[in-house]
Structures are given as C-alpha cells and as structure tokens.
Amino acid sequence: MNISNLSQDEVNVVENCENHAPANASTSHTERDLKIDILKDICDNNANFFSKDNTENGQRLYLSFLAIVDSVEKAKPKILAIETDMHYFDFDENTPGNGYRSFLLVLDLAIQMAIDCSEKVLQKRDSTFFRKTYLTKDIESCSHLMNSLDSCLTQLQTIMSLCTDGNLFVGEDYPLDELFTQYGEINQHCFYGRHLGFQYCDSIRNVLQFIALSMTLFSEVYYNQGSMISKATNSVISSTKFFIDPEQRAKRIVNISQHAEVDFCKAFWFLAEAELMNQLPSIVSPSVAISKVIQIPPEPIVIENLDGESYEVPVPSSYIGRKSVQVRLISHKIREGMLGTKGKSPMDPPSNALLIHCHGGGFVAQSSKSHDGYLRHWAKKLDVPILCIDYSLAPEAPFPRALEEILFAYCWAKKHHEFLGTTGEIIIGAGDSAGANLLLSSTLKCIESNIPTMSGLFVAYVPTLVHYIPSPARLLCMMDPLLPFGFLMKCLKAYACPDPHLQQTFSNNNNKDTESFEEITESDIMELQAHKSPTSENSDTLTYESLESNEVNVSDSVSSHKSGPLMNEILERYAKEQQLSVDGNKDTTKASTSQSLSNASNSFQSKVANFVCSLRNSFSKYLVIGERTASDAEKLLDLDTSPQINFVDRFCFEVPKDPFLSPIFATDEDLRKFPPTKVLSVEMDPCLDDCIMFAKRLKNVGNDVSLDILRGLPHGFLNFSLFSKEAHEGSNVCVRRIEELLKQRRQNQTIL
Structure with a gap:
C-alpha cells in the first residue's frame, strides 16, 4: 500500500x-x-x-x-x-x-x-x-x-x-468453460455461515453479518405471496431459522446469489435509501449548508473544444428517451452564485474547484442519497462544492445511457459553474465502483470528442473490465458478502447486455422537455421546492424535486419494480416498528439518539454500530418458533436446489470489447491524454485486479498515476464509514488523495 x-x-x-x-x-x-x-x-x-x-x-x-x-x-x-x-x-x-x-x-x-x-x-x-x-x-x-x-x-x-x-486476467483465447465449471464445484456455503466476514476487521464484520441477515429476511418478504400484512407475518415466522442457524442463512445467501434476478439486487440495495437510513447522515455526519437536487433539462449544450471551436454535447437519448439528468449539489458552505441562496448571508466567495461525484451500485441501484454519509464528510474536509450525478440505472437504462448522462452533466457543470458556487477552474472527478467505471469512460468520451477532461480523477474499487474473464481477485466473489459472484455477473449483464427488445420499445420515444435552464429564475426555483425531509424544520438539508414542474424523476421511475417498492415499504415499516417499540415513539427516539451521540465519549461510528446491533437484536423478539409449511421463498430458493451450479450456462455472456464499457481496452494514445489519476482498492476487493491492471496501463504510457490498497475493508467500504472506524479512516485516505489532486492542479496553475 x-x-x-x-x-x-x-x-x-x-x-x-x-x-x-x-x-x-x-x-x-x-x-x-x-x-x-x-x-x-x-x-x-x-x-x-x-x-x-x-x-x-x-x-x-x-x-x-x-x-x-x-x-x-x-x-x-x-x-x-x-x-x-x-x-x-x-x-x-x-x-x-x-x-x-x-x-x-x-x-x-x-x-x-x-x-x-x-x-x-x-x-x-x-x-x-x-x-x-x-x-x-x-x-x-x-x-x-x-x-x-x-x-x-x-x-x-x-x-x-x-x-x-x-497480466492478471486469463487470455481470451483460452476456453473458459472448464474454469467456470470448477468454480461451480467450490463450496461457498462455508463462507456465509458462522464465520461470515472473518477476513475483515471486527467493525466491518459486525455490519456484514447484519447485512447478510437482512438479505435473508428481505428474500422472505420479496418472494412471498399475498397481502402486505400476510407477507410481513409469514416472513417473520419463516425467518426464525436465519437467527438461530447460521448454516441455513448461508444456504439462503448462496441460493439468492445463484438464482435471484437483478431486480432482487436492485430492491435490496435500495434499502440503503429507506427513511431510517436517510436520517443517519444528518445525525452522525457533518452538517452541510446546501444539499439540493437539480434537474438538468435535456437541452443542447455548446462548449468550446480544445481547438477553440464550438462543440454541441449530445443530449442523452438512449433507451428511455430525452429526460432531464438529476444531480445533487452538496456544499459545507453557502457560496456566492449558488442556486437557491439568493438573499442569504453571509456568503463565502466561489471556490476555485468543484468535485464531480459518480456513485456506485453495480449500475443497477443506489443514488447520491445512499452515499450521503461520506459525501458530507468529504464536503467539509475538502471545502469545495460536490456535484453528485444520479445517472439512470440498468436494466431499464443500460449502456450507454448512464455514460451519456455523466458526460452531459459534466459539460453542463463546466458551462454553468457559477450556479454551483465555483469558478470552474479546477474540476476533479471522484467515483466508486460502477460510478468510477463511468468516470473513466466519460474521460475517454471527452478525449474522443476533443473537449477538456477533468483536472484529475479519483477512482475507488473500480471495475475496468466489464466481462466474465477470470482473475484471482474475482475469485474472491465466492466469499464476498456484499458482492457474490452471481450478483456481480447479473449486474454487469444488466448494464452491458440489454434486452434486445428494449431498444425497440424506446426507439420511438421522442419526449422532449421544452423549458431551458436559462428560462428559470431564482424565484421559480424557490416556488418549485417539492418537499423537505421529516427533520427539515431544524435540518441543514433542503431538497428540490425538480427544476421543471412537469418533469418525471428518472431515477425513481427506473428503480420502480412491481415488487421492489412494496418490499422496501414493508422492511422500512417493520424496522421502524421494532425501534419504536423499544424507545417509545419516533420523536423521542430521534432526540435520545442525538443526545447520546453528542454526549458519548466514544466515536459516532461506534454509536451507530451499536444502534445497528440493537436493531438486529430487536428483530428476534418478534420471531415465533413453530411448525409450519414451507414459505414461497423457501420453495423458490431453498428446496430442490443442486449443491453445484453450472456457471457457464447461467452467468457467461458476450460483451463487446468497447473501451467506453471496459476502460481497460482504451488505446495507449488515449490513456496518455488522461489527467492525473489516483486509484484506490482493498485487498479483499473482487475488482482489485481490475484496478491494478488499469493503473499499470496508465503507468506504462507515462501517465501520472498512484495506487493504494487498503486492508481489512470490503468492496463498497465507503458506504460503511458511519458504522466503522476503519472504514471512516479509509474515507480519510480518499480525501487525502483528492486533496493531492487539487493541490497538484493549483500548483500547476501558479506555475503557468
């Protein structure tokens, strides 16, 4: 490291x-x-x-x-x-x-x-x-x-x-059927039972065990039939075994990873945005002065390319038609020119830098809201505005839709930087996992289009090869609680290999939004405030649903699922009920939690980790042990399941060697034009080899690149920075690398 x-x-x-x-x-x-x-x-x-x-x-x-x-x-x-x-x-x-x-x-x-x-x-x-x-x-x-x-x-x-x-990847000329057949013979159950997460640090292990248990509970709710009440009741009764029998939990997790479709992954990962979880950053993370959603209208953007000529940025149109692109502006300070700050005082001058952030989530789930915990921390530490791009998600919006939106939002920010509280002199890109892949791909798009790239890039645990080619680190998926092999393959397939009927369905979609950004005044924006969070009366967070009153929230529509929202609601209500039963009511719970966090001698992360453990323990009080018939989830996921699986038939798929999909395939000429790049991964990351090989390619063409490999943390550790001291310190390493990019760029400007 x-x-x-x-x-x-x-x-x-x-x-x-x-x-x-x-x-x-x-x-x-x-x-x-x-x-x-x-x-x-x-x-x-x-x-x-x-x-x-x-x-x-x-x-x-x-x-x-x-x-x-x-x-x-x-x-x-x-x-x-x-x-x-x-x-x-x-x-x-x-x-x-x-x-x-x-x-x-x-x-x-x-x-x-x-x-x-x-x-x-x-x-x-x-x-x-x-x-x-x-x-x-x-x-x-x-x-x-x-x-x-x-x-x-x-x-x-x-x-x-x-x-x-x-080379850490097996050559494409080697027949992979035999390797994947051998993968299916590895007993994965032992990695998800009583020793789940043994390879991680203690604080992370506790969180992962809670997540694994939550996944099994969620599967019961997700796959059971009947009304919402009967689903919740049956799932509680049938889930007893997962509390008392780690081997049953392991069996269910392995079967979920092998048999559940990508919609299950989407629905489960979106639980991170449930109301209960959304309130944690406002309690634990540093407060921010600005946290608002902006919808960028799908109007043509013209910027100047590197030759001084005008270049019209394509409006995103793949698959779901012309829709606005949603971004979230986060800032620790109120700065001059920021949208929605008219009449407020005092104001700081515009920052000379802007951080553009692309969130992870396997291309299929999550948003800037689910990453809010560490982004607030970054906003304070870096003291620059952060623009988070909530790109559209697969499988409804597969490649290249998200890439189009990232490029479009970047160019919009570059042209309208004054509305973001920055002079736009320095723009640094930061992304994790799928978002980091999109960040690298959008840089290649900038190079292809001959428009200025960002001043520097920070990418964390990034998949640079969207393909099923084996590598030693990818074998870690066999024991990864957050990114099992089946989940990884299904997410990559959903993004890279769209349903062939999907393009036809949306090929005639010509929706156009007629209002342009320039036509909307400051007062219009204030009038279009959609809602505030439940704590907004005393909170620093103000959320705007749209800049256009008739605009559909693309992220919400893409994440819609016939079962997903219902399942989210059930689990969210269920978790709230358990917490309320322990603490009395929601208001007193929040007050007591805030008070204990402010007065405790140990860290915020420890307190939140204790809260998670308490929530987990409270579930067990409502479980009933008794004789019953198999649940629908058991019939689908547990019964008559072969201990081995044919990975070739289930997970192998053809993916084009497109550098905009897999940046590892970029030419040396394009890689030489990359800005300074900081790559960070962890030892137990299934994407570790992707990070190493891409960093090697940048290094071999003489580019400015560094690589960090952290220990004891999982893929996606940034999302656990509120729960784990080690993950929080890992987030500090990320901040340090971004600061180095900012410092390097500022020094270069001084020299020039």
Whole structure:
C-alpha cells in the first residue's frame, strides 16, 4: 500500500485494522509454515482424543480435525507455488498487492481462526461445561472452510499458469468453460455461515453479518405471496431459522446469489435509501449548508473544444428517451452564485474547484442519497462544492445511457459553474465502483470528442473490465458478502447486455422537455421546492424535486419494480416498528439518539454500530418458533436446489470489447491524454485486479498515476464509514488523495 503523505494516525489504523492481521501484506513463508505446524499439532491431539468418543458429536469432531489436517497438507505445495511468482503481478515493488496475495492473506486468517477454534476445544474438552454441540459446528465449519480454500488455491494455480507478462486476467483465447465449471464445484456455503466476514476487521464484520441477515429476511418478504400484512407475518415466522442457524442463512445467501434476478439486487440495495437510513447522515455526519437536487433539462449544450471551436454535447437519448439528468449539489458552505441562496448571508466567495461525484451500485441501484454519509464528510474536509450525478440505472437504462448522462452533466457543470458556487477552474472527478467505471469512460468520451477532461480523477474499487474473464481477485466473489459472484455477473449483464427488445420499445420515444435552464429564475426555483425531509424544520438539508414542474424523476421511475417498492415499504415499516417499540415513539427516539451521540465519549461510528446491533437484536423478539409449511421463498430458493451450479450456462455472456464499457481496452494514445489519476482498492476487493491492471496501463504510457490498497475493508467500504472506524479512516485516505489532486492542479496553475 502507498502510505505516503498520510498522517500517522491514518497509517496506524489502515495498516492495523485487524488485530490478528499480519504486519505485512501476507504472512511470510516461514511464519505460515510455523502456524500450519501448530494447527496440525493441535488438530492431531484433538483427533486422537475424540477418536475414542463414540458419540455422534465426538465422531464428527474426530473427522473434522482430520479433514483440517488433510486440507492444510494439500494446500502447502500450492501456497509455495503461488508465493514464488505472485510478486510478478504487483503494480510496483512499493505496492505489493494482487488477487494472489489476497487469497494467501485469507488463508493466513483462516489458519489463525482454525487454531483459535481448535485451542478452545483443546482447553475445554475435559470440562464439565464443555459445549460439544456448539463447538462441533464451529470445527466442522472450519474444516469446510479450509477445504474450500484449498479448492480456490487449485483454481489460482490454473489461472496463474494461463497468465503471462504480469497480466492478471486469463487470455481470451483460452476456453473458459472448464474454469467456470470448477468454480461451480467450490463450496461457498462455508463462507456465509458462522464465520461470515472473518477476513475483515471486527467493525466491518459486525455490519456484514447484519447485512447478510437482512438479505435473508428481505428474500422472505420479496418472494412471498399475498397481502402486505400476510407477507410481513409469514416472513417473520419463516425467518426464525436465519437467527438461530447460521448454516441455513448461508444456504439462503448462496441460493439468492445463484438464482435471484437483478431486480432482487436492485430492491435490496435500495434499502440503503429507506427513511431510517436517510436520517443517519444528518445525525452522525457533518452538517452541510446546501444539499439540493437539480434537474438538468435535456437541452443542447455548446462548449468550446480544445481547438477553440464550438462543440454541441449530445443530449442523452438512449433507451428511455430525452429526460432531464438529476444531480445533487452538496456544499459545507453557502457560496456566492449558488442556486437557491439568493438573499442569504453571509456568503463565502466561489471556490476555485468543484468535485464531480459518480456513485456506485453495480449500475443497477443506489443514488447520491445512499452515499450521503461520506459525501458530507468529504464536503467539509475538502471545502469545495460536490456535484453528485444520479445517472439512470440498468436494466431499464443500460449502456450507454448512464455514460451519456455523466458526460452531459459534466459539460453542463463546466458551462454553468457559477450556479454551483465555483469558478470552474479546477474540476476533479471522484467515483466508486460502477460510478468510477463511468468516470473513466466519460474521460475517454471527452478525449474522443476533443473537449477538456477533468483536472484529475479519483477512482475507488473500480471495475475496468466489464466481462466474465477470470482473475484471482474475482475469485474472491465466492466469499464476498456484499458482492457474490452471481450478483456481480447479473449486474454487469444488466448494464452491458440489454434486452434486445428494449431498444425497440424506446426507439420511438421522442419526449422532449421544452423549458431551458436559462428560462428559470431564482424565484421559480424557490416556488418549485417539492418537499423537505421529516427533520427539515431544524435540518441543514433542503431538497428540490425538480427544476421543471412537469418533469418525471428518472431515477425513481427506473428503480420502480412491481415488487421492489412494496418490499422496501414493508422492511422500512417493520424496522421502524421494532425501534419504536423499544424507545417509545419516533420523536423521542430521534432526540435520545442525538443526545447520546453528542454526549458519548466514544466515536459516532461506534454509536451507530451499536444502534445497528440493537436493531438486529430487536428483530428476534418478534420471531415465533413453530411448525409450519414451507414459505414461497423457501420453495423458490431453498428446496430442490443442486449443491453445484453450472456457471457457464447461467452467468457467461458476450460483451463487446468497447473501451467506453471496459476502460481497460482504451488505446495507449488515449490513456496518455488522461489527467492525473489516483486509484484506490482493498485487498479483499473482487475488482482489485481490475484496478491494478488499469493503473499499470496508465503507468506504462507515462501517465501520472498512484495506487493504494487498503486492508481489512470490503468492496463498497465507503458506504460503511458511519458504522466503522476503519472504514471512516479509509474515507480519510480518499480525501487525502483528492486533496493531492487539487493541490497538484493549483500548483500547476501558479506555475503557468
């Protein structure tokens, strides 16, 4: 990891975010061998002890300890082979990191966890209070985990043998059917059961366990039939097993990832924008003076290209026709010229910089609102206005619709910067995940159109290859709670491979908005204020629904789903009811929460994490255990499900080698024209290899590029900065990189 220019506190937190994590990127070969020997000795001792125990649990323990020893023995030569050559795939010698190293780190953590579990059995097996049943399940889970990791190491060896010249992706000429068939043979259930999230830091692990449990509960509501009340009632009753049985939860999560359609992903991820979650940033995050939604009318924009000639920016029109583009302006200060600030005082002068942000969400979900927690933090730290683009979402608006909107909004901001409280001298782009992909692609569009690019780019955990080509890091999807393999493939397919009937459906869509931005006055904007949040009377947040009274909110219409909104409502109401039953009523809950957060001695993140845990625990009070028939969700997701899946038939799809879809395919000539770029990823990111390979390409053409690889955090960690100290510190690293881009650009302007 590149830790230059970080404060000592940030370095300490990022490098030590797991108490049991090795000091280096992975444990040295000698240390790993020592730990393997320790594990084998303990397992052999326990196996000998339980070989004489003829009870069911005693024999299960005996066989599990033997299985652990067998798995680590088989893994040793594979580890050595991978460790010998993995450094060839690093970005540079100062930034050790790639999918191979990540898997060895996962293995090191699994070995340590197996040692801890085995020692617990060793120390307590003679005790009268020995919890044999519970520990039997723990040891069995460890044995399955070690066996699955051994299978992953076999896949990694195959991938490494097919890659040359430091390329982390398998060559396209290699038949991938065999690799994907082997993927389907890996037991994923052990990664989502009682040891879910073991590879992450403690604070993140708690959040991920809550999210995994929420996913299983949501699946019950989503797939059950009947009225809203019967759905909620049946789902509560049928979900008991997920609280008391981690293995059942694991089974459901794996089946969801394999069988649920992209609409389920959209609906579940949109829960992040439920009212309950929307109120958290206003409590925990720094307050902002401006947070408003603006609709950019679909009118032609003319800007000056690099040759001094006029260039007309195409109005977004793919698939859903000519619609306004929604953006959100966030600012810690009220600045001169900002929309909606007429008559307000005092005002700060316009900033010389603007940050344009593109949110993640797999191209299919979320918006700037779901990323509000860390964006408020960024707005205060950076002290520049942030313009967030709420692009249209797949599958209703697949490629290239979102790309068209990003380019259009950027050019609008460049031309009308004075309305955003900035002089427009410096425009930095920042994006995470899918939004980062769109940011890179829009830069290529600028280069193709010969118009000025942004002054610098910051991209976090970005997928640069929208394809199913295997890489070692992508194998991490087999154990990722947030981005399982099935979810990843379905999201990419929804964006990159639209329904062939979709274009025909919208080909004759010629909706046009007649009002232009210039025709709307300041008073018109104030009159069109749509609504305020429930806390708006005392809040710093003011939201405008539209600049045009007859405009349809594209993001809302795209996210509409025959079941999605209903499911969101059920889960949101259900969560509120549980919280209200504990604290009395909504108003007192909010007041007491705010008071406790302001007076507590520990961090805001810890308090919110405690709130999440309390909410999770409150669910259990309303569960009823009893005999019942299988729910609709069980019939669809759990029953008659094959333990193996044909990944080739289910997830493989043809994707064109389009650099606007997969920036990794950009030409060297175009990459040389990229602005300075900061790339950030995490060791457990399925998109880690995408980040490394794209950073390498920029570096090879002489571009100004840096790469950070953080530890202990998952893909999408920025969304957890309110819940986790480590994620919050990771967000600080992002701020530091953006500050470096701003400083670099300002220095260049001074020199010129």
